[in-house]
Amino acid sequence: GAVVSQHPSRVICKSGTSVKIECRSLDFQATTMFWYRQFPKKSLMLMATSNEGSKATYEQGVEKDKFLINHASLTLSTLTVTSAHPEDSSFYICSASEFLDTQYFGPGTRLTVL
Amino acid sequence: AQSVTQLDSQVPVFEEAPVELRCNYSSSVSVYLFWYVQYPNQGLQLLLKYLSGSTLVESINGFEAEFNKSQTSFHLRKPSVHISDTAEYFCAVSPNTDKLIFGTGTRLQVFP
Numbered sequence: 001g002a003v004v005s006q007h008p009s010r011v012i013c014k015s016g017t018s019v020k021i022e023c024r025s026l027d028f029q030a031t032t033m034f035w036y037r038q039f040p041k042k043s044l045m046l047m048a049t050s051n052e053g054s055k056a057t058y059e060q061g062v063e064k065d066k067f068l069i070n071h072a073s074l075t076l077s078t079l080t081v082t083s084a085h086p087e088d089s090s091f092y093i094c095s096a097s098e099f100l101d102t103q104y105f106g107p108g109t110r111l112t113v114l
Numbered sequence: 115a116q117s118v119t120q121l122d123s124q125v126p127v128f129e130e131a132p133v134e135l136r137c138n139y140s141s142s143v144s145v146y147l148f149w150y151v152q153y154p155n156q157g158l159q160l161l162l163k164y165l166s167g168s169t170l171v172e173s174i175n176g177f178e179a180e181f182n183k184s185q186t187s188f189h190l191r192k193p194s195v196h197i198s199d200t201a202e203y204f205c206a207v208s209p210n211t212d213k214l215i216f217g218t219g220t221r222l223q224v225f226p
Contacts, residue, residue, distance in 0.1 A: 006157075034213070093158070101165055103160075
């Protein structure tokens with residue numbers, strides 16, 4: 001149980017284009033989903049928290065207009081990196097929580113912006 | 115604010131030896147504590163967690179961690195490691211269950 005999927009697992013795009021990453025909870029309803037960014041050999045940095053049907057809450061320093069988050073249903077959240085630049089290249093990880101005491105993580109998406 | 119310190123960035127150990135991965139945290143409020151494991155090219159998996167009750171928590175694959183409030187620590191231990199335990203281990207705290215604050219991770223490398 002408690003499986004979270006992400007799609008795509010890897011994506012390469014040109015600078016200036018937008019990329020959408022999907023996060024799905026497969027066997028539970030996720031009232032809350034989280035988006036993290038992981039830099040090489042670094043910890044995970046929380047980018048934003050989203051509750052189904054509400055606007056996402058972004059952490060300080062994260063540009064909400066650049067990283068658009070939508071949590072349209074209890075099993076799906078999307079992160080759209082708009083006008084991507086090479087510095088946005090990173091490993092993006094989502095997690096989902098049903099009762100907020102435990103987060104279950106997706107396998108991550110490797111974004112490379114050329 | 116909360117913070118997590120994992121002092122050891124890498125821990126090399128031989129197979130069947132015991133291991134301890136250290137985690138200390140700082141918080142002015144009560145927290146929940148977690149250990150996550152990340153195997154190569156995979157996402158994070160919950161290893162064990164402390165929410166309340168017994169301060170010693172165990173995972174299904176032989177790891178255990180003990181919450182020590184006075185020392186603000188949540189060290190992870192295993193009496194005998196396997197090659198398959200090679201992975202990155204992250205300690206995390208949650209002050210109010212709506213977000214996780216991660217440490218920088220400890221790379222456990224098990225050698226034959």
